[in-house]
Amino acid sequence: MFRMFDDHFVRKQISLCSSYKMEKLSNEGEVLGTYTVTVPSCWQSTIGLEDFRGQCRYSKKINTNGGNIRFVFKGVSHTADVYFDGKHIAHHYNAYTPFDALALGVSAGEHELQIVADNRFSEDSTLHIPNDYYSYGGITRPVIMEEIGDAYIEYLHITPIKLQNSWEAKIEVLIKSLKDDNNLSLKVEVLDKVLDFDVKFCDGEYKAVSSVAFENVNVWSIENPNLYIAKARLYNADMVIDDLLERFGFREIKTEGRKILLNGKQLFIKGFNRHEDFGGIGCAIPENIMNMDIDIILSTGANLIRTSHYPNDERFLDLCDERGVLVWEEAHARQIFLETMSLPNFRKQSANCIEEMITSHYNHPSIILWGILNECDTYSDYAVECYIAQIDQIKSLDKSRPTTQATDKFFKDKTHGLPDIISFNIYDKWYANNNPKAHLDEIKKYVDNNGGNDKPMLISEFGAAAIYGYRSFSEVKWSEERQAKVIYELIDDYSSIDYLSGVIIWQYADARVDSEFREWNSRPKAQNNKGIVDCYRQPKMSYYAVKNSFSKIPTYKK
Numbered sequence: 245m246f247r248m249f250d251d252h253f254v255r256k257q258i259s260l261c262s263s264y265k266m267e268k269l270s271n272e273g274e275v276l277g278t279y280t281v282t283v284p285s286c287w288q289s290t291i292g293l294e295d296f297r298g299q300c301r302y303s304k305k306i307n308t309n310g311g312n313i314r315f316v317f318k319g320v321s322h323t324a325d326v327y328f329d330g331k332h333i334a335h336h337y338n339a340y341t342p343f344d345a346l347a348l349g350v351s352a353g354e355h356e357l358q359i360v361a362d363n364r365f366s367e368d369s370t371l372h373i374p375n376d377y378y379s380y381g382g383i384t385r386p387v388i389m390e391e392i393g394d395a396y397i398e399y400l401h402i403t404p405i406k407l408q409n410s411w412e413a414k415i416e417v418l419i420k421s422l423k424d425d426n427n428l429s430l431k432v433e434v435l436d437k438v439l440d441f442d443v444k445f446c447d448g449e450y451k452a453v454s455s456v457a458f459e460n461v462n463v464w465s466i467e468n469p470n471l472y473i474a475k476a477r478l479y480n481a482d483m484v485i486d487d488l489l490e491r492f493g494f495r496e497i498k499t500e501g502r503k504i505l506l507n508g509k510q511l512f513i514k515g516f517n518r519h520e521d522f523g524g525i526g527c528a529i530p531e532n533i534m535n536m537d538i539d540i541i542l543s544t545g546a547n548l549i550r551t552s553h554y555p556n557d558e559r560f561l562d563l564c565d566e567r568g569v570l571v572w573e574e575a576h577a578r579q580i581f582l583e584t585m586s587l588p589n590f591r592k593q594s595a596n597c598i599e600e601m602i603t604s605h606y607n608h609p610s611i612i613l614w615g616i617l618n619e620c621d622t623y624s625d626y627a628v629e630c631y632i633a634q635i636d637q638i639k640s641l642d643k644s645r646p647t648t649q650a651t652d653k654f655f656k657d658k659t660h661g662l663p664d665i666i667s668f669n670i671y672d673k674w675y676a677n678n679n680p681k682a683h684l685d686e687i688k689k690y691v692d693n694n695g696g697n698d699k700p701m702l703i704s705e706f707g708a709a710a711i712y713g714y715r716s717f718s719e720v721k722w723s724e725e726r727q728a729k730v731i732y733e734l735i736d737d738y739s740s741i742d743y744l745s746g747v748i749i750w751q752y753a754d755a756r757v758d759s760e761f762r763e764w765n766s767r768p769k770a771q772n773n774k775g776i777v778d779c780y781r782q783p784k785m786s787y788y789a790v791k792n793s794f795s796k797i798p799t800y801k802k
C-alpha cells in the first residue's frame with residue numbers, strides 16, 4: 245500500500261489511509277463546515293470545496309500499543325501542521341515530498357491525530373504559487389503509522405558504480421537514535437554480500453558507509469528493468485529491532501560530449517511531461533491510474549516521463565522502475581521570477597525540497613536526471629546564484645546522475661555553464677511562428693558561446709493545445725487536427741537534428757490550472773489543454789500522431 249514491494253518485515257506499520265473527519269476552517273480558524281473524507285484525497289473532490297483555497301483540519305482517533313510512534317506523510321498539500329493529542333509535533337511545507345512526525349513515549353490505547361492542511365498562496369509560500377497547474381489541498385498521498393523502538397533506520401542508499409568489467413555498490417545507511425544506546429549493530433545484505441557495522445551514535449545519528457564489488461549482475465535497462473532488493477537490519481544483541489528493505493538497479497547514466505549514455509548506449513529520449521492530475525481526483529492519483537498512464541505513455545513508443553514540475557509519488561516511480569520507464573525528476577518550481585526568488589523563504593524551501601526529493605527517491609534506477617527551476621529567472625545575478633546553489637546541493641547529495649534545467653530564455657540565459665544537460669522549452673508553431681530548425685540552430689549558437697558548448701541538448705517542452713472532441717476540416721487552432729499536425733511536424737523536425745539527444749512533449753494529459761491568475765484565466769475548461777489525452781485519459785488525434793511518429797524513432801542512436 246505504500247511501495248510496490250515489501251520494505252519492512254520487522255518494523256510494525258499501520259496504514260492510516262482511511263476515513264477522517266475534515267473541518268473546513270476560516271482564515272481565523274473557525275469551523276465553516278464538517279465533512280467525512282477518505283485519505284489520500286484532495287478536498288477539491290468534496291462537493292462544495294471544488295475551488296476552496298484555504299485550510300482544513302483532519303482528525304482521526306488512532307489506537308496504539310504505546311512506545312515511540314512515527315507518522316510518515318507521503319504528501320500533504322501544500323503546508324501541514326501535525327498535532328498528537330493536541331500537541332504540535334510537526335510542520336512541513338511542500339505537497340510533493342514526504343516527511344515524518346514523532347510522538348515519543350506514548351501510552352497504550354486511543355489517541356487523537358490531527359493534521360491542518362493549508363493550500364493558500366502568500367509570500368510565505370514561494371514554490372506553491374499561482375500557476376499553470378493547480379496546487380490542490382489535502383492529505384493527497386498515503387499516511388503510515390509506525391511503532392518504532394529507541395532507534396530506527398532512516399534511509400538505505402545504494403549507488404551502483406560501473407567498473408571496467410564488473411560493478412560496485414556503494415552503501416550508505418543512516419540510523420536515528422531516540423536515546424543514545426551504543427549496544428546496537430547493523431547488518432546490510434546486498435545480493436550475496438553481507439556487511440556488518442557496530443553502531444556508534446553521535447548527536448543522535450549514525451551513518452554507515454561501505455562498498456561491495458560484484459562480478460556479474462543483471463543490469464537494469466529499458467528493455468530488461470532488472471531490480472534487486474538490499475536489506476538493512478538493526479540489532480540489539482541478537483534481536484532485530486528494526487529493518488528497511490530498498491529496491492535498486494545496476495545501471496549507469498552519464499554524459500559524454502553531446503551524448504547521454506545509458507549503460508554505454510547513446511540515448512534518444514522520446515518523452516512526455518506529466519502532471520499528477522486526473523479529472524475530478526486532482527493530484528491524489530490512485531495506483532491503477534498511475535499504471536494506466538504508464539501503459540498509455542509506453543504505447544506511443546515513448547521512453548521517458550518528466551515529472552513536471554515537482555517530485556512525484558514514490559509508487560509511480562516504483563512502477564517506472566519495474567516497467568523500464570526513464571524519469572527526469574524535477575524539484576518543485578515553475579516560472580518563479582526574481583521577485584519571488586528573492587523572498588526570505590525561497591532558498592530554504594527549495595533546499596528542503598531538493599534534499600527530501602533526493603533522500604527519498606535516491607534508489608530509483610528509472611530516475612536518470614535531476615531537474616530544477618523550470619523557466620525561472622536565469623539571468624539576474626541573484627537568480628543565477630540560486631541556480632548555482634541548487635546544482636551544488638544536488639551534486640553534494642548525488643554525484644551519480646546528471647543535472648538539467650528547462651529554460652525558455654533563449655538569448656539571455658546565464659546558467660548554461662551549470663547543468664550537465666541543456667534543455668529548452670520551445671513552442672514554435674503554437675506560441676510563435678518560427679522555423680523550428682532554424683530557430684533551434686540560432687539558440688544552439690548562443691548556448692555554445694555561453695557555457696553550454698559540447699553538452700547534450702534536449703527539447704524539454706514543445707507541443708500544442710486541442711480541446712478534446714473539437715474537430716475541424718480546417719485544422720483551426722484548438723482543433724484536434726491542428727494539435728496532431730503541429731506535434732507530428734515538430735517531432736519530424738527535431739528528431740532529424742543530429743545534436744539533439746531527445747524531445748519531451750508538453751504534455752501527456754490535460755491538467756487543471758489556477759484560472760484566476762495571469763493568462764491562465766483564458767485557458768478553456770480552466771485546464772492546460774496541451775495533453776494528447778484529456779484529463780480522463782481519452783485519446784485525442786495527437787495520441788495517434790505521436791504513436792505513429794515515436795514508434796519509428798529508435799531509442800538508441802547509432
Ligand code: ADA
Nearest residue numbers: 376578618619669705772774
Ligand atoms: C511552459 C511551462 C509549462 C506549461 C507550458 C504551456 O513551458 O513550463 O508548465 O505552462 O509553458 O503550456 O504554456
